[in-house]
Amino acid sequence: MQDLIHMVMIFFAFSMPLFAWLLVLSLGLAIAVLAVKVVRNRGTHSRRWLLASSFTLMLLMGDEVLGWLHFHYLCAAQEGYTVYRQVNLPAEYWRDDGSPAFFSNHGWKITPPLNEEYATSMDTVASPPAVVQIDRRQLRVTALSNGESLGTYTWFENWGGWLKRYLGSTRKFEVCPSQTISLETLLRKVFIQPKN
Numbered sequence: 001m002q003d004l005i006h007m008v009m010i011f012f013a014f015s016m017p018l019f020a021w022l023l024v025l026s027l028g029l030a031i032a033v034l035a036v037k038v039v040r041n042r043g044t045h046s047r048r049w050l051l052a053s054s055f056t057l058m059l060l061m062g063d064e065v066l067g068w069l070h071f072h073y074l075c076a077a078q079e080g081y082t083v084y085r086q087v088n089l090p091a092e093y094w095r096d097d098g099s100p101a102f103f104s105n106h107g108w109k110i111t112p113p114l115n116e117e118y119a120t121s122m123d124t125v126a127s128p129p130a131v132v133q134i135d136r137r138q139l140r141v142t143a144l145s146n147g148e149s150l151g152t153y154t155w156f157e158n159w160g161g162w163l164k165r166y167l168g169s170t171r172k173f174e175v176c177p178s179q180t181i182s183l184e185t186l187l188r189k190v191f192i193q194p195k196n
Helices: 002-038 045-078 162-167 183-190
Strands: 080-083 118-125 133-143 149-160
Touching (some): 045 162, 080 183, 149 162
């Protein structure tokens, strides 16, 4: 009996996107028929169908298109590195090749003894997922003595419109395309080596 329940659950898990698409197509057809009835007294038959299908597509895909445009605007306007204050670090904090010796790729953090003075964090501001979900993420380097923000790296994640989020089989998102997210690059911009 447990095997049968397990098989039914697997069937529904894999076929649910198909059922959801059929539901959305049925809903779209119902909306198109309703739109034709609303505009029946205006224009010719072909214009009514054009208006009805345009309205249906706008309802189903409009948030995806507008969200994509807004996402790329945010990436162009706000994505990137911002350094508020640079800190000179002595030579013992740097390797011979110029890479920071105070950075650990495991856990993305500043290592001792520098971690007693500075910290890294990642903030997320998630947009409400009502229509288009675009999250704003920010890596930050902070001075622990006074809480001053020394530098940030901001990027955005576009989770798409409602159709993509709720009917897609996987939860994929799009990230601002211009740069690779790198705490090491942010640390190299905030902490600088002494000039020889």
